[in-house]
Each structure stands twice: as C-alpha cells, then as structure tokens.
Amino acid sequence: MTIMKKLLTSAIASTLMVAGAQAEISNNTVKIGYLADMSGTYRDLAGPNGLAALEMAVADFGGKVKGAKIEVVSSDDRNSPDVSSSTVRRWVENEDVDMVAGLVASSVSIAVSDILEEKGKLGIVSGSAASSITNEHCTPNHIHYVYDTYPLANGTASAIVKEGGKSWFILTADYAFGHSLEADVTKVVEENGGKVVQTLRHPFPTPDFSSFILQAQGSGADVVALANAGADTTNAINTAGEFGLTQSGQTLAALLLFLTDVHALGVDAAQGIQLTTGWYWDMNDETRAWSDRFLEKTGVRPTMVHAGIYSSTIQYLKAIEATDSDEAQTVRKQMMDTPINDMFATNGRIREDGRMVHDMYLAQVKTPAESKDEWDLYKIVRTIPAEEAFRPLSESKCPLVTGN
C-alpha cells in the first residue's frame, strides 16, 4: 500500500516535472559522472578503460548534443558504498551531474541508484552482476545495461545440460552472490533434466583451491561449475589446469568470467571453459572496427562492460537529442521506446524494470592451437535469444512491474 502510494506520487511528480522541464537541457550542459573501481579488484573489467570508452562515445557524438556541451567527470568508487554515495550526492547536489555511468560493485550500484531515485537523476549500470539490481532493488531511475547473473547461470547451465553434461558439481563462493548463483544454476540444471550431485562452499576469498578441485575430480561429475567471481575464479581455474581437470574428461564451467580474466589466465590454463558473455569483440566487422579503435586508445581489447559503457552512452545522448531534454524520466522513457541496434546489441530493448535485454552468447575458450593471438580467446558456440536469456517479467519482484 505504501509503495503503491509512493509510486503514485512519484509518477505524478515526474509527470509534473516532465511538463515543466520539457525542451530544456539543464544549464545547457549534459554532465556525465563515471564512477567505477579504478584501483581495486574490478579495475580491469571496467576501470580507467571504461572511462576511455565513455570518452570515445562523447567524442563520437561530437562533444555536443543539441548545442549543449557534454562534460565528463570521474571518480574511484574504492568498491565502497560509503565513498560512492558521498561522491554521487555531491555530484548531483553541487555539480549538476545528470547521469552516472560505470557502476561495478553491486553494493555500489544499489546505493547509488537509491540516491539517484531520491534526487531524480539517471544511472546506467554497466559493470554489476547482481540480478537484484532490476529485481527487488529496481528504481525508476536506473538502467542495467550489459548482463546479470540470471543469463550467466541460465545460458551456461542450460546449454551444457543440453549437450549432455547431466551431473553437476558446484563450487560456490560462500557469500550472498555465490549462494544466489548456486541456486540459479541448480534450478536450471534440474529443469533441464540434469542433477546436482554435490555442492561445495569455499570461503571468500580463497587463495588455494587444491583440496576443492581434488574433491571436484573425486565426485565424478560431468561438469564442474564455479559459482564465484574475480580472483577466486581465476585461482580455481589455474588449479584445475594444474590438476588436469578438463583433460580428464570433466567440463569446467565458469559462471562469471571476463575477457580480461581469460587474457590474464592464458589459453593454456583456460582452454575449453564454457561461459556466457553479453558481447565479444571478434563477432563481426562492426565489433572488430570499434575494438580496433579501443585497442589503439587503451592498448587492450574491450570487455563486454567497456562495449556496454560506449553503447549505453551513445543511446543516452541520442535520447537527449530526440527529446531535447536531460530530465531523467523523459530520457529514460525515450530510451525505453527506442530499440537498440548498434555494435553492442541487436534488437536490444529496455524493459520497465530497467533491464536492458539483448542476445547473449555462449562462448568457449579456444585451445592454444586455435588461438591466433593473445586476444583471440573465444569461439561463440551459440546465440542465446534475449527472451530466453533474461529473467522474464512474470517472475519479477520489481514494484514497477508488479505494481504494488
């Protein structure tokens, strides 16, 4: 009831604001704040190169939208919701920032979107994994652009079960993210006729995975799934490589793995791993052309997060151009009404819960023989259609969808 009331008042307020703010770009400047981990664990997947992607988008747009200047500010989130929330508060209260981009750690994204809702600004989350960002934590003021845990679990698990990997061993990082990933995978495996023979939880973080990998080998399961992230995943993969897990006939499935992780591991250690990704640089001419420019600017190939930051910024600026306004709800509505077709997504679409749904891809890490150079890492095994990949709205707990 109270949420209903809140929604109603915010709807009325936003209609009034839209009416008042139409055809106007505040201060004749569009200011974008880029907030990401610039120095910690998540540096490589977004970090300073994400800022470079954002700047590329602004430059490609000509640095101006409808005569208004586009400004970019950036800050390190230190992976801390405290730091992020004080930065974003200052941005929107004192520095007239219109949109916050980047947003990697889930705790940061949730904290920031709460503030943006309160202040009536827009956030585009590109780096976070948690599917709760557009589920129980959804707000009318943010968009989750690139991927989330639902398609990661869903895409990888259902594909592997269908290929005949019936019995599963799940190695889970022992905290909320790992637990939810484990639950998602278990559900998908069982729905597709597979069976989870054992789940094992490891403390977060774990530097030495030997005993866990030995148990995984001993379990005799067809598939060993890693429901963890970051350094835990790469450590586990390295150990699995040393123990010859894939060579002995088991399939290794990583649920959250970025191009930069695979690059750091090298194809020797990572070969054969199946994973789901939202984008890969070597898919077609368009992605290759953009990635070449990115490589020239930064020295590395882009991850799906980098590409998503570029794409979402272009979409955002286009929406401002079309509506002649930088008011959050006007822009968000325009973005929802416009299908996304660019180098990042084909027929992408932003739903009312803020989830951008687009085709995802099941990829397999190439073998050393197949890989031609250091960034030639994936082969795309299958395209997972958008409607199959993401959590359907019928299962949503987002108040914007359920209406209460």
Added chain:
Amino acid sequence: MSEPISHADIQKTMLQQQKAEQRKKQLLNLVLLVLLLAAPAVLYPVFLMKILCFALFAVAFNLLLGFTGLLSFGHAAFLASGAYTTGYLLSTYPGLSTEMGILAGTAAATVLGFCFAVVAIRRQGIYFAMITLALAQLVFFFFVQSEFTGGEDGLHGVPRGYLFGFIDLSNNLAMYYFVLAVFLGGYLLVQRIVGSPFGQVLKAIKQNEARTVSLGYNVNLYKLLAFVMSAGLAGLAGSVKTVVFQLASLGDAQWHTSGEVILMTLLGGTGTLLGPVIGAAFVVNLEYQLSQGPLGDWVDAILGAIFILTVIAFRSGIVGEVQKFMRKNLG
C-alpha cells in the same frame, strides 16, 4: 639583593602559567568550534559529516591506544555492529525515531565490546591485538552470512527520519549540526574521561602496568571499562554514519577499516585529544582527493608510504609534532 623565592611564589606562578595555558587551550577550542559551525557554508556537508564520523571513531580508538596503551586491531567490528543495528532497526521499524535507532546501535556495540574485552584483556601486546583481530573477523563472517545485512550488497535505503520527531534530517544542514553535536558530545566525554582520576589510572597503566597493579588498582577492571567505552563510542560513530549515508556496508566490518583507524590515530598523534580528529580529516580528505585525480590507482600505496614515514620520522603525529614545536619555540 633579590629576595629569596618562597614556595608559595612558585606555586603562584605555576598556577598562573597553568591558567594561561588553559586560556590558550580554551581559545583554540573556541576557534575550532566556530570553524566547525561555519564549515558547511564552504565545504560539502556530507563530506564533512563523513570526516566527523571517522573522527569520532578515531577518538574512541585513541581512548584505548593513546591513553590506555592497548592496540586493538578489531575496532571495525564495533563500527559495523553499530551501523548494522541502527540500519536494520530504522529500516525495519519505520515508526522508530532516529535517536532511538542510534542509541540501540551504540548499545549493541557496547555489549559486543564487553564480550571482546572479557576475552582480550587477559593478554597483552601482540596477543591482545591478534585476539581482537580474530574476534573482529568472526563478527565480519557473521555479517557476511547473515540475511538481514544483505551480505556483500549491504543494507540500503535506511531512512534518515526525524530527530525528536520534528527535525527533518533529510535536510543536509540539519543532519550536519546533529552529527556535529554527537561528535562534540563524544569528544567532550573522552576529554572528561581522560582528565578524570579514572583517566589518570588509565595513563598509569599505559606507562607501567606492573607498578599500577602494585599500587593496588584492579588493572583488568580499568582496562575492561576503557575497552567497553571505546567500543560504545565507535558504535555510536557507526550508527551515525549509517544515518548520514542511509546505508550500512561490509566495508565497515573489514579488517581494512581497523587498520585505517590506526593510521588516522598515529598520523594525527596518539595520546593527544585533537590528534585523531586531525588524522581522520587528513586521511578522509586524502582518499577523496586521490580518487578524483589520475593518481586514483595509487591511493593505497600513498597511504602506505605516509604511514611508514609517520612511524619512522614523526612518531608523535601531526598534533604531537606541532605541540613539540610550540613548546620549543614559543614556550
């Protein structure tokens, strides 16, 4: 011929000197107070509130390290338990007034502090530090695993609410003056504790524990009380921080935070009242400045270098060095 100086004269001049010094101190405090009251006109209030919360945290920590000589490596546990308790209560029971939520958070940290102290004060030095660290890691594990904390996502959307039912804290200025009042309360309390006979015994324990025992003091009881008070004040800082940021996160519970408060205290000057405040302001500001610029990657390295430099070259910290300088050149 000069007249012989009588004992009474010496006493008189000493008293006068003391009074003059006291007046100087009062004047300094007054200037600081005026600066703090006027600060939000120049600086961003949320940033100032963050400094004040960490300053209170460091002041609480300094009560142990600076005045009792106990190095706790687990103070993050108290900050976090205050933060989570307040955050959980305020977001679950919307009818609860903000000050009750903060009091509950402080109480929770105090109780936890008592539990820590009972175990930890039996040992000294490195063993004491390691026991507090181990206990704090247990508390961290509890917060990671618990449902109500939201795991690594944290606890979000804590309402700031109304103070005493009528002051709207969603206004940043109102919130700032409330935080300032809480900070000053905590600061004055520590000042009072340190200046009291109780505080004298704490300082005696720091200087020579064996002698304090031989003088007939129940040293363990004094340590226990100091620990519990320090924990309670740290919890208060955490509670207020939650209300300011409207969230409680795992960052508060990480051992990193326990380390940061040591850095703040050492940098500002242990054993001085103002030191931890200056240290907290310095560290928070440095982190903020570095996160804006191209040196973002280097925050931890730079903090580490400053820490090493302080420990090697300026053992008594910023405030300690300034005091020494004043005494040498102006006294």
